[in-house]
Amino acid sequence: MNSLDQQVLHQLASWLEAGKQCWLCTITDTFGSSPRPIGSLLVCNQDGLHCGSLSGGCVEDHLRESLFKGELAKTAPAHMRYGVAVEDVLKLGLPCGGSMQVLIEPILPAEASFYRTLSDKVGRRELVQREVNIHSGDCSMRDLARYHPLQLQADTLLHCYGPSFQLLLIGAVQVAWYLADMAQALDYEVEICDPRKELIDNSPPVKARLVSAMPDDWLRSKIVDQQTAVIALCHDPRIDDMALMEALERDAFYIGAMGSDRTSAKRRERLLALDISAEKIDRLHAPVGLALGSKTPPEIAIAILAELTQLRSRLSVSHSGNL
Numbered sequence: 048m049n050s051l052d053q054q055v056l057h058q059l060a061s062w063l064e065a066g067k068q069c070w071l072c073t074i075t076d077t078f079g080s081s082p083r084p085i086g087s088l089l090v091c092n093q094d095g096l097h098c099g100s101l102s103g104g105c106v107e108d109h110l111r112e113s114l115f116k117g118e119l120a121k122t123a124p125a126h127m128r129y130g131v132a133v134e135d136v137l138k139l140g141l142p143c144g145g146s147m148q149v150l151i152e153p154i155l156p157a158e159a160s161f162y163r164t165l166s167d168k169v170g171r172r173e174l175v176q177r178e179v180n181i182h183s184g185d186c187s188m189r190d191l192a193r194y195h196p197l198q199l200q201a202d203t204l205l206h207c208y209g210p211s212f213q214l215l216l217i218g219a220v221q222v223a224w225y226l227a228d229m230a231q232a233l234d235y236e237v238e239i240c241d242p243r244k245e246l247i248d249n250s251p252p253v254k255a256r257l258v259s260a261m262p263d264d265w266l267r268s269k270i271v272d273q274q275t276a277v278i279a280l281c282h283d284p285r286i287d288d289m290a291l292m293e294a295l296e297r298d299a300f301y302i303g304a305m306g307s308d309r310t311s312a313k314r315r316e317r318l319l320a321l322d323i324s325a326e327k328i329d330r331l332h333a334p335v336g337l338a339l340g341s342k343t344p345p346e347i348a349i350a351i352l353a354e355l356t357q358l359r360s361r362l363s364v365s366h367s368g369n370l
Contacts, residue, residue, distance in 0.1 A: 051099065052208045052234075055088040056166040058098040063159035068093040070114055073206060074101055075126070075199050076148040083147075086197045086206060101149060102129075110151065120151040124184050127151060150204060152184055161186065165208070172236065172254075174209035194274060210236035212359070215269060216255075217262045217290040218280035219246035222305065225348035226278075227255035233352065235276075240265045242286060262290035271297035276355055278335060279304040288317055295327045301358055303335035303351065310334075 055071075062069050072089040083101055091097035091111050101107055106129050119125040130146030154162070165188055168175045174191040181204055191207060198205040211234045216223045219241035227237040237255035241247055244259040258265055262279075271277065277294040278301075279287035287304055294302045295318075304314060311333035318328050336350030337357070 052088060053166065053169045055090050055099040056162060056169055056208065059090040059154070060159060060163040060166045062090070062092045062096075063154065063156045063162055066156045068156070069154045070110075070120055071152045071154055072099075072101060072110060073150045073152075073197075073204070074147050075150050075197065075204065078130075078146045078148075101147070106147070106149070110149070114151070120153045122153060124150055124152045124179070124181050126181065150179075150181060152179065158186075161188070164188070169208045172210055172231075174207060176205055176207045179204040179206070193270065210234050212236070212274050212276065213238070213269075214355075215266065215271070215275060215277045216240070216280060217278065217287060218282075219243065219250050219257065220280050220282075221344040222280050222347050222351075223255075224251055224253050225345045226351060227253045229348055229352055233356065238269075240290075241281070262286060263293040266290060266293040266297070271299050273298055273300045275299040276301035276303070278302075278351065282306060282310075284314065284317060288314070288321070291318065291331065292321060292323060295323055295330060301332060301355055302330055303332040303354075305335045305347070306333060308334060 059069055059071060069090055069092045072091070074083060074085050074087045077085055087099070087101055089097060089099035089101045089107060089110070091114065095111060095115065097107060097111065101110070109129070113119050119127065126148060128146060128148045165175060165177065174194055175188050176191050176195065178187050178189070179185070180202055182202055194209065194211045195205070195207045197207070214226070214230050214235040214237045216226060216237065216239045219239055223239050227239065230237050231254050238258060239255050240258045240260055240262050242259065242261050247257045247259040250257055266277065271294070277290070277299045279290050281287045282305065291302065291304060304311065306314065314333060315328055315331070319325065332354065336347060337353045339346065339350045339353065341347045341350040
């Protein structure tokens, strides 16, 4: 499964290779309620086809109409704000009080090679930053080690494409395989660690990095920050507890452990006995995931990703100041 960014960039590269004039549209800022977050992409071509989403419909229709009439971004990028006036809110269907700022870049078929390279890199789940002069439209790209949110600095747009969050899983078990595959579509970079080398060596094909190591040592080697979720899935306290002791000392936005209410209560008792403070243990999501009545491994994976999505949304609102 591809991320939304990769779908848009792949389609852009394909249209350019077919000789089509295109426009790449990026949300660079939002105010109040907004249907889509900063960094969302839309591409449309000279034939009226489009891929991606900015608002769910109305802004896209207005943009395409303006582009085809030659009213904006004919030869250079244009910045547009939607939803500022009451009539915009009513006409374009934006939530009341919300608005967004969109950068529209005209892109010619001669730039096909640049965007094919960008698309291929994102398709390989590499982190790439595109730098755009918002007046001239000149672009460059560079590889990154860590994800950075979109930035608009004076005359320059800096936009990072690729996995924006990392999901660190403890345990080469069935739930981990489903989680790894599903999380790819939600822009997670996934790694799975298990000290039991035979489980790593006999794992099914999965789009995740597999590591055979002690989980606490492995976590100490990682950058664990507010873009990181750590989840223990082993059901073996000799493995899970070691990972959780390390994770609870780090700045992950989510730390979870699989198990029943009874198992989770016993885990908390063990962690307290290991001198982990009650305040830190309160950060632990256990049982892991939303209470959806999940029983099977894919259902459990869905419940976990649902909770991660919910918390990511709150985190994004908290950081942006939107209500």
